[in-house]
Amino acid sequence: MLEIWEGMKAATWLVLTFDADLVEIAMRSLFVTLSAVAIAALIAFPLGAWLAISRYRFRRLVIATLNALMGLPPVVVGLAVYLLLSRSGPFGVMGLLFTPWAMIIAQVIILTPLIASIAHQSIRDLWAEYHDLLISLNTSRSQRIKTLLWDSRRALLTAALAGFGRGIGEVGAIMIVGGNIDHVTRVMTTAIALETSKGDFALAIGLGFVLIGLSLTVNIAIHMLTGTEVRDRW
Amino acid sequence: MVSILPLTLSQATVSRREKRLLGPIDLTLEAGGITIVLGPNGAGKSTLLRLMHGLEKPSSGKLRYAAPRALAYSQQAFVFQTPVMLRRSVLGNLSYPLTTHKMPRAEAEKQSLTWLKRLGLGSHTSQRASQLSGGERQKLALARALIRQPELLFLDEPCANLDGAATRDIERLIIEAGASGTRIIMATHDLGQARRLADDVLFVHHGLIHEQSEAATFFDNPKTTEARSFLKGDLI
Ligand SMILES: Nc1ncnc2c1ncn2[C@@H]1O[C@H](COP(=O)(O)OP(=O)(O)OP(=O)(O)O)[C@@H](O)[C@H]1O
Numbered sequence: 001m002l003e004i005w006e007g008m009k010a011a012t013w014l015v016l017t018f019d020a021d022l023v024e025i026a027m028r029s030l031f032v033t034l035s036a037v038a039i040a041a042l043i044a045f046p047l048g049a050w051l052a053i054s055r056y057r058f059r060r061l062v063i064a065t066l067n068a069l070m071g072l073p074p075v076v077v078g079l080a081v082y083l084l085l086s087r088s089g090p091f092g093v094m095g096l097l098f099t100p101w102a103m104i105i106a107q108v109i110i111l112t113p114l115i116a117s118i119a120h121q122s123i124r125d126l127w128a129e130y131h132d133l134l135i136s137l138n139t140s141r142s143q144r145i146k147t148l149l150w151d152s153r154r155a156l157l158t159a160a161l162a163g164f165g166r167g168i169g170e171v172g173a174i175m176i177v178g179g180n181i182d183h184v185t186r187v188m189t190t191a192i193a194l195e196t197s198k199g200d201f202a203l204a205i206g207l208g209f210v211l212i213g214l215s216l217t218v219n220i221a222i223h224m225l226t227g228t229e230v231r232d233r234w
Numbered sequence: 235m236v237s238i239l240p241l242t243l244s245q246a247t248v249s250r251r252e253k254r255l256l257g258p259i260d261l262t263l264e265a266g267g268i269t270i271v272l273g274p275n276g277a278g279k280s281t282l283l284r285l286m287h288g289l290e291k292p293s294s295g296k297l298r299y300a301a302p303r304a305l306a307y308s309q310q311a312f313v314f315q316t317p318v319m320l321r322r323s324v325l326g327n328l329s330y331p332l333t334t335h336k337m338p339r340a341e342a343e344k345q346s347l348t349w350l351k352r353l354g355l356g357s358h359t360s361q362r363a364s365q366l367s368g369g370e371r372q373k374l375a376l377a378r379a380l381i382r383q384p385e386l387l388f389l390d391e392p393c394a395n396l397d398g399a400a401t402r403d404i405e406r407l408i409i410e411a412g413a414s415g416t417r418i419i420m421a422t423h424d425l426g427q428a429r430r431l432a433d434d435v436l437f438v439h440h441g442l443i444h445e446q447s448e449a450a451t452f453f454d455n456p457k458t459t460e461a462r463s464f465l466k467g468d469l470i
């Protein structure tokens with residue numbers, strides 16, 4: 001108990017003085033997850049819209065695949081990316097393993113199905129509403145997709161934020177493909193795991209605070225966004 | 235300018251699953267005038283309009299326009315029984331058909347503003363369309379359909395639930411559009427409105443066209459018993 005108390009005091013100090021290590025690790029976490037969310041959203045939003053408006057047979061298959069991928073344990077994704085990027089793997093020559101890029105790739109794979117699935121649900125509802133009108137107005141396929149994406153932008157933001165929440169707290173995949181190398185691939189979650197196992201609680205708890213702070217900020221943001229959506233409903 | 239009229243339906247039917255909702259219908263729609271589609275609830279008025287507009291594919295039979303499809307689809311508009319509002323501002327809703335047909339935004343908004351002033355919606359420009367009253371929405375939906383000056387315009391009960399003043403406004407827009415060359419096909423329940431606007435009448439019952447005549451003939455001397463009782467106000 002005393003150890004934890006000491007840890008918390010030290011942690012507060014680290015946070016208040018903007019400890020260099022702590023800031024570096026927090027920034028890298030943000031960089032990796034924000035990049036992953038941005039790339040995943042670029043794939044997931046149009047995919048969600050396309051799934052909502054197309055009637056092809058294999059649309060169901062894609063949706064089932066997305067749902068299955070959503071349930072993939074991050075460690076398994078990490079392992080797969082590891083095998084692909086390792087020296088002897090197909091993309092080994094690129095030398096990406098144990099870099100932040102490998103971590104971004106792993107997180108893109110984890111986040112894309114999640115974001116696409118949430119986006120697809122709300123775009124599908126909007127499409128049910130717009131269907132007759134957009135067809136009647138003789139819009140092209142790409143105009144329909146653009147219109148749906150633009151008019152459901154709040155829901156898409158919520159989807160991206162959900163992806164951020166999942167990514168920022170994820171540890172399994174980035175530990176495997178990043179390797180938790182100090183000053184290179186160490187991020188908040190992997191650092192917490194390491195410091196805890198070393199019994200050095202100060203940095204672990206300090207990082208824990210920052211991580212919780214970031215997650216809370218994101219959650220409050222989601223709440224406020226959905227809140228506004230309810231208040232002035234379309 | 236190639237005309238998309240006459241429009242012809244030959245032996246056209248619409249079915250859902252095993253159930254036939256409409257047809258078989260044989261019909262030719264020539265250019266010019268206002269056709270009113272009359273008939274009781276569930277008769278198939280909306281389905282007929284949607285079929286002619288291309289929203290409903292014929293399950294059998296054919297729909298033909300005088301012009302190629304791509305052109306035909308770009309020259310017509312539809313006002314739905316329950317107006318669909320885009321989740322945008324009033325101005326955004328009105329300028330949408332223009333911008334999607336390649337008009338520069340500034341020009342589209344200028345034209346839309348002119349329309350909004352004409353409709354008496356000038357003070358609602360940047361308001362969300364979903365916040366408009368029912369009557370204002372109907373007006374906006376009609377204006378959005380008219381703004382590209384379609385050759386063919388379908389109206390599915392555009393005055394349902396509107397009071398006298400709103401109905402008069404909408405009828406004025408319809409008459410103006412008709413006068414400027416837009417061919418109008420309109421479903422309604424309102425016999426008074428039908429008498430005011432109709433050049434000719436299509437009477438639909440149980441998914442079939444029972445009667446197609448000039449307005450005067452239809453109202454003074456309907457041929458079928460169903461139409462006679464419908465006009466008398468009997469429940470058929
Ligand atoms: N999507 C659908 N699936 C099954 N049946 C349908 C569908 N749409 C319409 N119908 C049926 O087709 C028939 C004709 O409907 P339609 O909407 O064309 O009637 P209407 O003449 O426009 O009636 P109203 O005056 O109430 O608007 C009705 O019996 C209706 O229940």
Ligand SMILES: [Mg+2]
Pocket residue numbers: 279280281315390421
């Ligand atoms: Mg109807």
